[in-house]
Amino acid sequence: MRRPRSLRTRLVVSSVALIAVVAAVISAVTTIALHSYLLGQLDTQLSDVARRAAGPGPPGVNKPPHAADLRFLTMGGQPVGTIGAVVPDGGEGGVRHGGISVQSETTAGEPRIDARRLTREQTGALGQVPLDGAPHSVDVPHAGGYRMISQPFDGGTLLVGLPTAQVEDTLSTLVVVEVCVSAAGLVAAGIAGAASVRMALRPLRRMAQTAKRVSALPLHQGEVVLRERVPEQDTDPRTEAGQVGAALNRMLGHVGSALAARYESEMRVRRFVADAGHELRTPLASIRGYAELTHRGGEPVGPDTRHALSRIESESRRMTDLVEDLLLLARLDAGRPLNTRTLDLSPLVVDAVSDARAAGPGHRWRLDLPGEATLVRGDASRLQQVLVNLLANARTHTPEGTVVTARVRRAAAGGGVAVQVEDDGPGIPRQTLPHIFERFARGDPSRSRTHGNTGLGLAIVRAVVAAHGGEVSVTSAPGRTVFTVRLPDPDTEPPVPDGRSPAPGERAAPGRRPAGAQGQPPAPDGQLPAVD
Structure with missing residues (x-):
């Protein structure tokens, strides 16, 4: 069976989960927005490179013979890894030839840009690019992701592509940073949330302690003085915890009143039993005495009278035993000290x-x-x-x-x-x-x-x-x-004993008073009135 979690744990977990959802949404939106922004910048740069590669003049106008030349790959002005390819008019036969710019070194050790011919597999991938003049994302084999755009020129169409590696690296770095920052934020939120929830639940813990102290009181017997209450600082009706504390105090007040009424009722019954027992002892003794005296008398009595007298004597003896038992219980209830x-x-x-x-x-x-x-x-x-x-x-x-x-x-x-x-x-x-x-x-x-x-x-x-x-x-x-x-x-x-005041050095049980009339001290020696 799954063990239930505490309220503090549930609150902290809920708060951290909510913060995690918010952080995930913010990170996703940020990543998507940055991805769109970087792709927009890359597309702008791609359009500029394509226009320069196709040569000056508006599209569709006759260009110089070198317009479709791929020498622009080695002329600089674009990043290393730029791809250029020529598609003849009508797109028949696919990409005629293409190249990719790479960085190398001269014999003197100086860097320079060269053009490397595309493989057939790579030109085949470029042949899938729509020739609509809009940027498209293409995965070039052995070269990675590219943004490709078509630029028409006299005699065909020029395909120009720029690598998206920098965009992907930037987004990867952003994702790592977001994950690290979110994790650190969740840890900090968990610690701060646990501390704040602990402080917020402090009134409830004090109420629980009050209820625990009340439950430890001997409420089943004797006179109970229910002094335990929720601290006043935890009974502010403007707060939820304060409303609970105030309600608990009202309940304790009602319980204390009920216990006091119960004890007063018990005391009245005990006093009645003690008084009744005390008053019955004398007439019962008289009845028994007269019955025994009649037996000893010399006057002749009939069998019915003798039977009636024997029953009177037997029942009076039984009633006397009952009265003695009731008086003994009354003395014990009153806490009369024993001769130990x-x-x-x-x-x-x-x-x-x-x-x-x-x-x-x-x-x-x-x-x-x-x-x-x-x-x-x-x-x-x-x-x-x-x-x-x-x-x-x-x-x-x-x-x-x-x-x-x-x-x-x-x-x-x-x-x-x-x-x-x-x-x-x-x-x-x-x-x-x-x-x-x-x-x-x-x-x-x-x-x-x-x-x-x-x-x-x-x-x-x-x-x-x-x-x-x-x-x-x-x-x-x-x-x-x-x-x-x-x-x-x-x-x-x-x-x-419950019914007497503690002797010197003794301590009464908390929340209780010795038995006796409410608001008055008990009778001497713990005896109830009229008990001898």
């Missing part, structure tokens, strides 16, 4: 698998741990929750008898620690896989939970891992599903 310390992941994995074995005795649980400690820096309770959620996900989404393996591996130098939860269950549907870590995501019925759930377990996993500066991924196929959590080394600097 250096810890070994292996004991956490052992405890999580032990709890999972007790909750799912129908599954086969396996551990694959390294021989050495796998140290990371993190919040032990949050990392424990990550492991519990991953193992619970494997337990509730796979049938009994499924083998679930929890594996811990230290990656290459500087690669951190990887924790994997693998099962040989039916796998995750392909259409669900890209959305598996979204909040309230559900798989298809073949992997649905057998009991109530919040749909936030894997979303919490991703949020907690991201708060630790790590990442979580999943690969799935029938018979093998693997969730992989990668955590950085303990000496790696933890990331600055």
Whole structure:
């Protein structure tokens, strides 16, 4: 496939090609004009030579016997190589005789002009010249190009010719000069054009740099302050580049307004979730308490009442779990600092698998741990929750008898620690896989939970891992599903959460502000209002 050329290259090539066409046209016109001019001069000189050769007096008048003599070839007054030939009246028999002037030397070494007789081949070529008194171009064998003219005299017609070698040499020299000058001009035009186009495209390059900086901003999350703009010098509406720059600035302004509106909407939703969760905790705790108190009371109740109370207690517990998950996600979204310390992941994995074995005795649980400690820096309770959620996900989404393996591996130098939860269950549907870590995501019925759930377990996993500066991924196929959590080394600097102001010595990401109400600083410790 042909690689596309840059705009600068296309402009320079187009300019040079245009100059080359103009130079070719000028050179061709100049050459043709000079050729016509030189031939005109040669024809004038040829006419003079022919009149002198035919002798004085008007044509058709009786001339002296020497009028048709070819001695004029040796008398001078015309260039060396002049041809003279006699054609009898009526042109019968063609050219009778002819000669060509040549330069030789005397015995004393002085130059002189002699006449050499034309060969039969040469006289045959002269016989093709029309006897109309007009100049004609003829190619004389072994002599080159000639301009020939006929001059009548008493008893016949005299043919006189002058060589065109000088004209051809002049034109050849002109063509060489034109080619050299045009080539030098094209080289100079290419260099000057490249420099001028580079300067002309400088505003576009600055716009491209602005667009590149904007594309590098994390616009997908947090509050984005889009300060990047095209420099004012590149927004002059009188120029095409300035019009593009002004339009780009207007577009960036609209995008910034849209991002600010989006962030404000997100903050309102987060505040609502936090406030709602906070307010629901107390009535849910009261409902559960009254339900448990009713169970402990001595008053006799019917089976329907006992069933209703058990359902109230079960659903209140489920709603409490949902509220706790929502509050945890709200805290993580707000960037609440984690209680981090250096810890070994292996004991956490052992405890999580032990709890999972007790909750799912129908599954086969396996551990694959390294021989050495796998140290990371993190919040032990949050990392424990990550492991519990991953193992619970494997337990509730796979049938009994499924083998679930929890594996811990230290990656290459500087690669951190990887924790994997693998099962040989039916796998995750392909259409669900890209959305598996979204909040309230559900798989298809073949992997649905057998009991109530919040749909936030894997979303919490991703949020907690991201708060630790790590990442979580999943690969799935029938018979093998693997969730992989990668955590950085303990000496790696933890990331600055989006929801709090940078600590001393930290720098916030460019183009972003900490989460919080627009135009106001975030709440203390990165907490959202009404989140405890």
